[in-house]
Amino acid sequence: MSGDNFYRATAGTPVWPALAGSASAAVCVIGGGFAGLSTALSLLERGEKHVVVLEAETVGYGASGRNGGFVFGGYSLGERGLLDAAGDGRGAQLYRLTLDALDHIRRRIERYGIACDATHSGIYLANWFDDDRILDEQQRFMADKLGVQWQRISRAEFAQRAHSARYFGALYESNAFHFHPLK
Ligand SMILES: Cc1cc2nc3c(=O)[nH]c(=O)nc-3n(C[C@H](O)[C@H](O)[C@H](O)COP(=O)(O)OP(=O)(O)OC[C@H]3O[C@@H](n4cnc5c(N)ncnc54)[C@H](O)[C@@H]3O)c2cc1C
Structure with a gap:
């Protein structure tokens, strides 16, 4: 492990021993990030008992432990980029998968009692620019193309909620949440 960081300093996660010798498994997952861990967990949930996760550093060492x-719903590509790349129908299906994933993560946190400081208060897309059209267009796009209702929060209301007058209103995704990724 390289130097400490905020996430490690506040997570208190266990350090798992290095693999000694050889191990046999029905499935070996390489990498203990979100993708590897959720793959392993999904296999266990489907009844596969012989799963090994091999992590070169420590669990959550990569982006998964420090993001x-x-x-929330969507991909780093952004909603417009997604629909441009995949087409409206397929893009909307892919977007829907991420909303399902969101519910899935929420259920797993509850089911396994994962103490990850989850705050289920939604997420705001704040507007940095003094131009209401940005939020209007995004809100319309989400509703028309993806059937998703993001609530418009006025400048005055958002200034109160964010304790800052820096922003020019926001869109509110109420189903989204926040957690400590490494926990
Ligand atoms: C700064 C930042 C902020 C982000 N913010 C968000 C956010 O707010 N919300 C969000 O949803 N996403 C966010 N992301 C994206 C998100 O963190 C990544 O999409 C996600 O963590 C990727 O998970 P992963 O399991 O695919 O990869 P990683 O987390 O990178 O996991 C890969 C693991 O594999 C291990 N590994 C690699 N090679 C080997 C090998 N040969 N043998 C054994 N182990 C190996 C690595 O050590 C690592 O632990 C952010 C990313 C960054 C960088």
Whole structure:
């Protein structure tokens, strides 16, 4: 492990021993990030008992243990980029999968009692620019193309909620949440 960081300093996660010798498994998952861990967990949930996760550093060492912790719908490509790349129908299906994933993550946190400081208060897409059209267009796009209702929060209301007058209103994704990624 390289130097300490905020996430490690505040997570208190266990350090698992290095693999000694050889191990046999029905499935070996390489990498203990979100993708590897959720694959392993999904296999266990489907009754596969012989699963080994091999992590070169420590669990959550990569981006999974040090990201923003925002759990929301969509991909880093952005909604417009997604629909441009996949087409409207397929893009909307792919987007829907991420909303399902959001519910799935929420259920797993509850089912396994994962103490990850989850805050289920939604997420705001704040507007940095003094131009209401940005939020209007995004809100319309989400509703028309993806059937998703993001609530418009006025400048005054958002200034109160964010304790800052820096922003020009926001869109509110109420189903999204935040957690400590490494926990
Ligand atoms: C700064 C930042 C902020 C982000 N914020 C968010 C956010 O708020 N919300 C969000 O949803 N996403 C966010 N992301 C994206 C998200 O963190 C990643 O999409 C996600 O963590 C990727 O998970 P992963 O399991 O695919 O990869 P990783 O987390 O990178 O996991 C891969 C693991 O495999 C291990 N590994 C690699 N090679 C081997 C090998 N040969 N043998 C054994 N182990 C190996 C690595 O050590 C690592 O632990 C953010 C990313 C960054 C960088």
